[in-house]
Amino acid sequence: MTSSDQEDRLVARGGRIGGTVAVAGDKSISHRAVMFGALAEGVSHVEGFLAGEDCLATLAAFRAMGVRIEGPEDGRLVIHGVGMDGLRAPEAPLDMGNSGTSMRLLAGLLAAQPFAAELTGDASLCNRPMGRVAEPLGSMGARITALEEGGRPPLRVAPAEGLRGIRYDLPVASAQVKSAVLLAGLYAEGETCVTEPAPTRDHTERMLAAFGYPLRQEGATVCLEGGGRLRAADLTIPGDLSSAAFFLVAAALQPGSDLTLEGVGINPTRRGALDILLAMGAGIEVRNERTYGGEPVADLRVRGGELEGIEIPEHLVPLAIDEFPVLFVAAAAARGRTVLRGAAELRIKESDRIQVMADGLRALGIAAEPLEDGIVIDGGPIGGGTVDAHGDHRVAMAFAVASVAASAPITVTGAAAIRTSFPDFLAVARSAGLEIEADKD
Template structure:
């Protein structure tokens, strides 16, 4: 159990947050299925992304680290080989769902497993449409849960309306669509993060987007390229909130990804009255990037709902903490997807913040937080969820008593240097 620093003032300094987790995952996957060499700079060396590397090595792909770059020698879809061992995705939902889309078109068998958390996450949202395209997939409860067994083969394009707003499901079907015969058309419920669409273009592929409708032709061949991974805005979010709620703070976060499908946290901070400046910068990347300067300020409550939810789904735990420092009642709605993350994040956030004295309650699709009342010390737990762990560490900064965190090792999934970076701005 780790004792966390509490009741801080004056967080100061510049931070370069780790590379974007979503883009790091996809860089390995696209590099593996492209022809030729792909180099990746600022790759996130977190446990989730290392699981993706391990899985593709088992599929016969050469992936090496040289001079702070990841070098991938891709041989196209056809170069992937049947694994002789199970593919262990660890704690990574992105790895398993997107990998299923790639394996769906490969004429061999593979078995995918993960940790206890992955074993509880729903997979039929991916396996059912992939089966409609022609893949043979089975698993516990008719393919709902891991372990999953997949035998890929010849796929056919299809028209499909996604029943949930999920970039993982969309991306999995786009990987399958790249291998299918004919055109695949996907219709989203709401716009979700578009890193896969951008990367298809970066690797020389063709994809058409019209509002919420996406078209992709099968049989495409991709070409290796160079990728500069921007800083992860989901990781930056913890320090954005820290500076906003800890008195006398000013932090600059450098080279942060500003993809408009991911910047919901910035919109919420603006709605609450945060003192923030966004400075776009030029970078060798297909993703927009910039620096964010944020200072402590008085905050007011807001309502978070509707189409913004997919743009900040991973940030909602830290936004809940942000709301405890805002005057008034903050309402979060339409966030049912929080229930099927690494934990049921609605229940877990409410349970842990209540321990610290927050006035917060769970609803069927979100939370209600009454802010401005302060936090106190307690023994808290990450429940094995990296984002819950980081949220509680930031909460300790505004607690008037010590906070003790159980399960801090979960944070390494997405942010191995989190505590070192936190110490850097506390000096």
């Protein structure tokens, strides 16, 4: 299934979920593999790269800065690293498309370069505030200017007169902000330390170690000394748990289903969705655990049954922040009430995911009350109908999955953005038994 097959309107009719499928490589790790491979000394080989639009935006940015990258071909990349000081000034603004990860992490990296650059993106990305990144980078000496009101992109990054290491306490748990500060810290004078209020995904730390860069972990604080080097590495990228979550929920909602997802990353800082589903009573088994490049991986077998509504533990919120749209679908089909709090970040994703999901669930007959930092969902019969994903890829896929528990087909509009994170979604969904099609009318 190519991106040209992925239309803006999907019609999902449920289906019979089962079999064995594999999802594409982890998006977060794919971004970082390109970044660290480009900055390394030597040639890095990558397997399992996710060729979605978000990751391709990162790849294109590094090509524009003089890095030779072969592929992607069947998920394989060959990255000819230029070293920490080998990037060149791009000739035009770097277009990040819809990728907040690309923009925030590159802001940290570009802050240390001896050339000026501009980061831009699509309308959705340029409506997302970047102050949470610009503020700590500015305290390191970075010269970053948001060109729109409210700290919104495009971002103009001018050469700094040298960066200095800082100790930074994240006001809100965010792996992207943490990573941006650490990337700038690679070039800073002295030590850079970031302390988290709650655990977030640690792919940056794991990959820095895989590329031979020393870090120091002290509880919730990670530190690194500027001025080191990265060595080329060969990586296999695990399957993306955020993508797998759609099928975990689809199978969990359908009595009698039996689906296995192979080679999925189960990093402890990412498995919040898995733990939430287990707390709701989902029949999920973690099998054949192994390690790819420092990342834990397993096969996940899920069998359908009845889910129970829960009050989602706040410590799991940052560990499941990207999976909440489909977890809201699980809550809608569960028995009883599910309550989420402490997730205000969902309001500044590709869409306001709290409001957009509440509106869509209501259109399908589910009682959903948005809160300032979460939502209350009372499970019940899911009906058919039309919902608007507002151009948000995860919302679109979540409502397609809802059709498994719906009494009639669900039509999802605003779904074309699926290609940004999961270009093969339709093909994988069909192989898992989901009856879904792109409506080209």
